Amino acid sequence: MKGLAMLRIGEIGWIEKDKPEIGSRDALVKPLALAPCTSDIHTVWEGAIGDRHNLILGHEALGVVDEVGSEVKDFKPGDRVIVPAITPDWDDEAAQRGFSSQTTGPLGGWKFSNFKDGVFGEYFHVNLADANLAHLPEGMSLEAAVMIPDMLSTGFMGAENSNIPMGGTVAVLGIGPVGLSAIAGAKLQGAGKIFAVGTRPKAIEVAKEYGATDIISYKEGPTDEQILEATDGKGVDAVIIAGGGPDIILDAVRTAKAGSIVSNINYFGSGETLPICREGWGFGMADKDFATGLCPGGRVRMERLADIVSYGRMDPGLMATHVFHGFDKIEEALLLMKEKPRDLIKPVVIIDENI
Ligand code: NAD
Ligand code: ZN
CATH class of the missing domain: 3.40.50.720 (NAD(P)-binding Rossmann-like Domain)
Structure with missing residues (x-):
């Protein structure tokens, strides 16, 4: 599969990798909508968290479940999901103390595009699917929903x-x-x-x-x-x-x-x-x-934020100023986020409305 990666500090490029393998409680997900984050810019062009080699970028996604492990109860292939930017290990002691974003160490809940391949790939791996995915409400605009995983949270x-x-x-x-x-x-x-x-x-x-x-x-x-x-x-x-x-x-x-x-x-x-x-x-x-604080992740957080959108408390879609269509456009969207033209708030990439 292909993905848009950080090759080293200051350089991005498309790379080929094997499809991720999933464990019994995990899911394999295909992107439905993606957005680049200013954090991707700090990571690549400022080397803010240190060097990374051939690490697929991105942590803001909506997706379609492709495969689930044998112990996953609430999700099945074909489900449309909100994928939190932060996917904690919910059995870690920091989560038990109420700091789920810091599980396994400082910022450890931030896995995508930090120490594990991110969501800018044709497939990506989600740990603990029942705790780290949320169902995408039927009829919610993708431009609005893709703000939930990181911007709203x-x-x-x-x-x-x-x-x-x-x-x-x-x-x-x-x-x-x-x-x-x-x-x-x-x-x-x-x-x-x-x-x-x-x-x-x-x-x-x-x-x-x-x-x-x-x-x-x-x-x-x-x-x-x-x-x-x-x-x-x-x-x-x-x-x-x-x-x-x-x-x-x-x-x-x-x-x-x-x-x-x-x-x-x-x-x-x-x-x-x-x-x-x-x-x-x-x-x-x-x-x-x-x-x-680091963005809160996990399923309950995503479901609550989705309710804020569903019940019209605010419309995050107003921030999607630049909307691209097609997986390949993620590179252009990321470079736009780096350049930050004056009329930009957030670029969004819709992969395919109909999957
Ligand atoms: P952004 O660059 O789009 O917005 C920040 C704005 O602040 C820019 O328009 C910039 O021109 C402006 N600015 C610069 N100096 C300023 C000043 N002195 N006073 C007021 N404004 C000033 O970035 P964003 O996408 O909104 O992200 C904001 C920050 O949040 C980034 O550093 C990003 O990496 C970080 N972030 C943190 C988390 C987290 O979990 N804590 C999650 C996502 C993003
Ligand atoms: Zn982010």
């Missing part, structure tokens, strides 16, 4: 981790697809005022649609100063970091009120350390906490 986690009080003020720094999902999540969590920090017109349009009440351009002055001014110096109840480089942490901490949480969902792709502002953090005593 990660963005909503950013809002969940930031402990937003009902009616509280939230700032979302970075409004790519992850930050936009965080805005929608913050609204669903009961936020009052929501500052969206970004500059791209298309993203701003979707940010407003998802619940942003105020737009701040980080190019027109320091973000922290603008938000502090707009809140009469008080700052915000929760900050979600969903873009930018290391210095964005300084904006976040300075903007946060006492008692707030700075919830990071950004993937910092380079550098040895990350900064903290001594004064903005009250010399270490300001009651400003941090939360971090």
Whole structure:
């Protein structure tokens, strides 16, 4: 079978590999719709998690089950499924403690395109199919559904981790697809005022649609100063970091009120350390906490997010600004994600509507 792979840091290409073999609780899946992630860009072009050789990329997919192991109960060949980006080992101790994305070690629930071939292949392997696949609801648009495995799960986690009080003020720094999902999540969590920090017109349009009440351009002055001014110096109840480089942490901490949480969902792709502002953090005593997290995976999470879409709580399809058709187009979509033209939020590849 063929797949689009990271050949080494800075280089991608199509390679041939054997079809994956499955164990008794696993599934073999064919892609139905795919999307590249900004994380693929950090991984390949920044070498953020170290070198990888001939590793098939991609972790955002909808699929059609091709084969299941003898112990799989709820899925059979031909089923259309949502495949979470994160596929934990549910019997691991970290999962039992409630941190399923960190099973077998830090970020260990992230298998696809990290240490196992990803979903940009003609077939891919899913471990623990009954726990890591969800049925794709009949009639759901593929452009919308393909945002569930990573964009919605990660963005909503950013809002969940930031402990937003009902009616509280939230700032979302970075409004790519992850930050936009965080805005929608913050609204669903009961936020009052929501500052969206970004500059791209298309993203701003979707940010407003998802619940942003105020737009701040980080190019027109320091973000922290603008938000502090707009809140009469008080700052915000929760900050979600969903873009930018290391210095964005300084904006976040300075903007946060006492008692707030700075919830990071950004993937910092380079550098040895990350900064903290001594004064903005009250010399270490300001009651400003941090939360971090890797996208939650697994079946229940996917089913709940699918319900958010099915019951019209938000429409993730608005983020699919560039839609391609055909498996071969995944390379073009990935390169578009790297280039990030101004009108791009998220490229999506529909393999075949009719399988
Ligand atoms: P994106 O690049 O589309 O969006 C981020 C935006 O932030 C860009 O438009 C960028 O121009 C903007 N930006 C840069 N500097 C800024 C600043 N100082 N203030 C405000 N905005 C600024 O990326 P995305 O696809 O939305 O992903 C966001 C991040 O989330 C990436 O680092 C990605 O790798 C990461 N991610 C993390 C998880 C996770 O599990 N935690 C999952 C998926 C993606
Ligand atoms: Zn991702």
